[in-house]
Amino acid sequence: MDESDNTFYGEGKVNAQASYTRNDHVSAADYSLANLHGSEASVFQVPSDSAPIVLKSVADNRISGGSLGQTTSTTSQLIPKAARKRITDACVDFVIRDMRSYETVIGDGFIGLTNTLIELGQMHGSLPAADLLPHIRTISESIETRASYVRKKLVPELEHCIKENGAGVTLNFWTDVKNQRNYVGLTVHYFRLDSLVNRILITTEYDPDLRKDAGNVRKWTMDELALFGVMEELCHAHVIFVTDGSVNLVKAFNIPKRPAMRRLPCFAHLLNSVMSTAFDEENAPEGMTDVRAMIKESKMLVNHIKHTGLFHDMDAAIKHNVDTLWSTHYEMLSSILRQFETVNDLLVRRNEHDRMPGPREVMEELVDFLKLFKDAAEELSQTSKPTMHMVVPIILQLKQHCDQPSPSGCNAMKATKRRVKELMIEKIDFDILHKIACFLCPAFRTMRMFSLAEQNVILQEVRRRTTICVFGGGIGGIGASCSNVSDASLLQPGTKRQKMSSSFDFSNLAEPDTLTANVDEIKGYQDFRLTEQASIYQADPMRFWKEHEVMFPGLSKLARQILCVPAASTPGEMVFCRSGFVVNDRRNLLKPEKVNDILFLHMASSTFSESKSRSIHSPIHSTMAASRFDHKGLFVATFTPMKDNGDINPDVVPAYVDHLVRTGVNGVFVNGTAGEGLSMTVAERKLMAETWLAASKGKLKTIVHVGAVALRDAQELAAHAESLGADAIAAIPTFYFAPRTPVELATSLQSVAAAAPNTPFLYYHIPAMTRIEMDMSVFLTIAKAQIPTLSGVKYSGFDLSGASRCLLDHGLEFEVMWGRDDVMLGALAFGMKSFIGSSYNFTAPIAIKIIKAVEAGDFETARNEQKKLKKVMDLTERFGDLVSTFKALTAIAGVPVGPTRAPLRTINAKEMQKFRSTLQEQGCLEWLTGSD
Numbered sequence: 001m002d003e004s005d006n007t008f009y010g011e012g013k014v015n016a017q018a019s020y021t022r023n024d025h026v027s028a029a030d031y032s033l034a035n036l037h038g039s040e041a042s043v044f045q046v047p048s049d050s051a052p053i054v055l056k057s058v059a060d061n062r063i064s065g066g067s068l069g070q071t072t073s074t075t076s077q078l079i080p081k082a083a084r085k086r087i088t089d090a091c092v093d094f095v096i097r098d099m100r101s102y103e104t105v106i107g108d109g110f111i112g113l114t115n116t117l118i119e120l121g122q123m124h125g126s127l128p129a130a131d132l133l134p135h136i137r138t139i140s141e142s143i144e145t146r147a148s149y150v151r152k153k154l155v156p157e158l159e160h161c162i163k164e165n166g167a168g169v170t171l172n173f174w175t176d177v178k179n180q181r182n183y184v185g186l187t188v189h190y191f192r193l194d195s196l197v198n199r200i201l202i203t204t205e206y207d208p209d210l211r212k213d214a215g216n217v218r219k220w221t222m223d224e225l226a227l228f229g230v231m232e233e234l235c236h237a238h239v240i241f242v243t244d245g246s247v248n249l250v251k252a253f254n255i256p257k258r259p260a261m262r263r264l265p266c267f268a269h270l271l272n273s274v275m276s277t278a279f280d281e282e283n284a285p286e287g288m289t290d291v292r293a294m295i296k297e298s299k300m301l302v303n304h305i306k307h308t309g310l311f312h313d314m315d316a317a318i319k320h321n322v323d324t325l326w327s328t329h330y331e332m333l334s335s336i337l338r339q340f341e342t343v344n345d346l347l348v349r350r351n352e353h354d355r356m357p358g359p360r361e362v363m364e365e366l367v368d369f370l371k372l373f374k375d376a377a378e379e380l381s382q383t384s385k386p387t388m389h390m391v392v393p394i395i396l397q398l399k400q401h402c403d404q405p406s407p408s409g410c411n412a413m414k415a416t417k418r419r420v421k422e423l424m425i426e427k428i429d430f431d432i433l434h435k436i437a438c439f440l441c442p443a444f445r446t447m448r449m450f451s452l453a454e455q456n457v458i459l460q461e462v463r464r465r466t467t468i469c470v471f472g473g474g475i476g477g478i479g480a481s482c483s484n485v486s487d488a489s490l491l492q493p494g495t496k497r498q499k500m501s502s503s504f505d506f507s508n509l510a511e512p513d514t515l516t517a518n519v520d521e522i523k524g525y526q527d528f529r530l531t532e533q534a535s536i537y538q539a540d541p542m543r544f545w546k547e548h549e550v551m552f553p554g555l556s557k558l559a560r561q562i563l564c565v566p567a568a569s570t571p572g573e574m575v576f577c578r579s580g581f582v583v584n585d586r587r588n589l590l591k592p593e594k595v596n597d598i599l600f601l602h603m604a605s606s607t608f609s610e611s612k613s614r615s616i617h618s619p620i621h622s623t624m625a626a627s628r629f630d631h632k633g634l635f636v637a638t639f640t641p642m643k644d645n646g647d648i649n650p651d652v653v654p655a656y657v658d659h660l661v662r663t664g665v666n667g668v669f670v671n672g673t674a675g676e677g678l679s680m681t682v683a684e685r686k687l688m689a690e691t692w693l694a695a696s697k698g699k700l701k702t703i704v705h706v707g708a709v710a711l712r713d714a715q716e717l718a719a720h721a722e723s724l725g726a727d728a729i730a731a732i733p734t735f736y737f738a739p740r741t742p743v744e745l746a747t748s749l750q751s752v753a754a755a756a757p758n759t760p761f762l763y764y765h766i767p768a769m770t771r772i773e774m775d776m777s778v779f780l781t782i783a784k785a786q787i788p789t790l791s792g793v794k795y796s797g798f799d800l801s802g803a804s805r806c807l808l809d810h811g812l813e814f815e816v817m818w819g820r821d822d823v824m825l826g827a828l829a830f831g832m833k834s835f836i837g838s839s840y841n842f843t844a845p846i847a848i849k850i851i852k853a854v855e856a857g858d859f860e861t862a863r864n865e866q867k868k869l870k871k872v873m874d875l876t877e878r879f880g881d882l883v884s885t886f887k888a889l890t891a892i893a894g895v896p897v898g899p900t901r902a903p904l905r906t907i908n909a910k911e912m913q914k915f916r917s918t919l920q921e922q923g924c925l926e927w928l929t930g931s932d
């Protein structure tokens with residue numbers, strides 16, 4: 001295929017449109033890379049010209065509307081029966097002709113592809129799908145491009161978040177025996193804001209000899225992490241590694257003469273080791289033999305059922321076990337128990353009753369026992385929420401269970417429990433970090449499970465680490481030993497002594513005075529009265545720390561540092577399991593690098609969607625509301641079309657929308673300053689909002705400005721905008737009886753945002769009009785605790801410095817939508833990615849060139865284009881107020897938006913003539929109409 005082919009297959013025609021006009025469709029499935037100055041959704045997307053990126057989620061398609069991906073009943077009712085039949089037939093054709101399972105096409109990825117094709121059809125008319133589909137090589141190259149782009153974008157995020165809050169890193173080796181591939185995986189767990197994020201950095205085929213030498217393991221790990229900007233020093237101070245107990249993995253983090261790294265054991269592996277030993281050791285303790293015999297008999301029964309074809313007479317399959325995997329004993333035994341009677345009857349009929357393992361009560365007790373351990377391992381292997389705090393309670397509970405009498409009174413079960421408990425004591429130690437994590441879970445803050453001596457040691461260590469968190473010095477000694485604490489008292493009788501890494505000594509930072517400074521905070525936490533939220537906090541302790549950050553700043557930080565570390569290293573294994581989908585019998589020649597890229601992107605995209613849906617910043621519905629909206633790109637502050645007598649003229653809106661779509665903008669900002677919203681009645685504003693939303697549906701994103709002088713009007717407009725399905729709402733403050741402080745401002749806006757609880761909310765900061773000038777970064781800090789739907793600020797202040805402060809402080813969390821068109825370039829240079837302005841009604845093509853030029857690093861072009869914008873504005877100023885003159889320019893650009901309403905003054909015909917000729921003389925006129 002030649003280059004032009006490549007360009008056509010997605011990078012030329014289609015993407016040229018997609019880069020700025022259809023960003024909305026890309027964003028929701030974006031994996032957020034959030035460079036520090038950008039925010040949430042920049043993302044799973046290589047910018048503009050480099051590669052076509054369309055990875056949609058089903059949810060996103062639902063929002064965008066009008067496509068097959070819609071799964072709601074309303075949508076399926078919209079699709080005529082005959083059309084659905086055609087689709088079903090086409091699916092059957094697909095299965096028959098390509099001999100592929102239907103499952104191949106029912107995932108999010110295929111639905112995204114289908115939607116893209118449908119949209120292209122809508123935009124360009126009928127197109128032959130076969131011609132649109134790219135060559136396999138194009139896909140392969142695009143995967144590579146995207147993976148390297150995403151990896152590159154990850155570097156600043158990782159560095160920033162790890163420095164700030166530390167990280168847990170898991171390292172895993174795995175062999176896929178069937179496909180003869182060896183993998184090694186690195187996973188990084190860290191808090192991005194308050195959401196726990198797990199990133200798979202690398203999963204690759206490796207030289208099997210690598211793991212034979214601890215030095216090589218260490219070097220490989222450091223080299224791979226360094227590629228992501230996580231350098232050795234950063235690891236040393238801020239990272240905790242979690243691995244299984246293989247000798248070289250343990251040694252790798254404690255190599256003589258090299259700074260030691262902090263490593264914790266994987267608790268899923270520890271439980272696995274306990275159970276495997278208990279059930280597989282050669283010399284089983286006396287008493288256990290009966291249980292082992294029952295497992296053996298069950299296995300023989302399963303084979304018998306298979307060979308005799310008895311399974312044909314059964315409702316469900318009986319599962320096999322694998323000798324070396326204790327958890328498969330559970331699967332096998334419970335599948336027998338589920339059909340105990342049936343199996344028994346079948347055997348009796350064949351006179352083979354003696355093949356039935358039993359007794360049943362013992363089998364039931366064994367299954368219950370195994371299930372406890374299986375559930376515990378699964379609980380500790382979760383990736384979507386913190387798990388460290390559960391290590392101690394879960395292990396203690398398991399031990400307690402082993403002490404309980406056997407319900408069936410069976411000696412074999414008693415012996416089994418006894419042996420398992422012995423092995424737990426022998427193999428499982430708690431680290432001080434597990435104990436601190438437990439203390440940091442509000443439900444366990446009384447530490448009743450620990451002795452008084454242990455409690456004192458934990459508190460002392462918490463104090464030391466909190467001090468470091470508050471007064472600086474890295475991550476509170478995450479990699480540090482508890483240098484001034486004797487850990488002897490932490491040990492329970494019979495446990496092995498902890499080995500503490502002694503890499504860092506922060507004792508010089510933790511002077512006695514500063515240590516006591518945190519006593520009050522810790523005491524306050526211990527005495528804190530929990531409300532009915534306790535169980536929620538147990539499931540997600542970070543929610544407590546987020547909600548009480550102001551009250552307990554040091555502990556909140558410590559909680560982030562420790563609770564980001566996973567209890568198990570199993571996420572890496574999850575990747576290996578998924579590798580089976582990528583490398584299969586038909587694709588077993590895929591190069592290792594390609595497997596890496598696919599797995600990396602797969603995990604990156606699923607991590608993103610998970611982390612969004614479980615963000616704990618605020619109640620779930622509102623967090624989702626806030627994150628649903630993609631603010632990126634160019635938004636036009638629209639004018640309200642008016643008739644000559646000043647009445648609103650909604651009829652113009654559909655053509656207006658078409659004009660905006662043609663010029664390449666992403667969305668509209670309705671009823672704002674340019675829209676003369678404050679000069680309109682509530683009824684007029686509602687009507688215009690309805691008209692704009694109806695006309696923009698599926699074409700442009702919509703932000704409705706609902707701010708008003710009377711708070712109740714604003715609330716009514718907010719509720720109305722939500723009922724229409726606005727993508728977001730924005731509000732100015734009540735500037736007549738004005739809020740005096742950021743707290744008052746946040747409180748009054750809260751009541752507006754609350755009227756639209758499922759719609760993202762933006763504060764509209766425009767001090768030139770409202771005369772309310774406050775530090776927006778401070779406001780965001782305060783408002784985020786009060787307004788769950790807060791998603792950013794529309795910054796129409798003149799000071800780039802204030803906006804950049806917001807980005808630095810809140811850029812990962814909130815959008816800063818820049819509202820001054822004449823210095824758009826400055827905002828771009830600071831990293832802002834979204835813009836709202838009224839001049840884009842007629843200068844959108846210029847603005848888009850500025851954005852693209854900056855993305856391409858071509859600042860000369862960007863400056864030249866920015867000068868054009870400025871020139872138009874400077875000329876305009878001479879002819880009247882900004883809204884009236886801009887309306888005139890919009891009319892020149894082809895949309896008859898009509899006059900302004902008093903007190904603004906529309907320019908008259910004579911002035912208009914002069915205005916036009918001046919623009920012509922200055923060479924500006926041609927810029928206003930060009931749409932390409």
Ligand SMILES: CC(=O)N[C@@H]([C@@H](O)[C@H](O)[C@H](O)CO)[C@@H](O)CC(=O)C(=O)O
Pocket residue numbers: 637638669671672673674675796819820821822823836837838839873882883
């Ligand atoms: C007063 C005014 O109309 N300001 C414009 C700017 O786009 C302004 O025209 C531009 O920054 C001038 O450079 C926007 O901030 C208006 C706006 O977003 C709105 O209509 O709400």
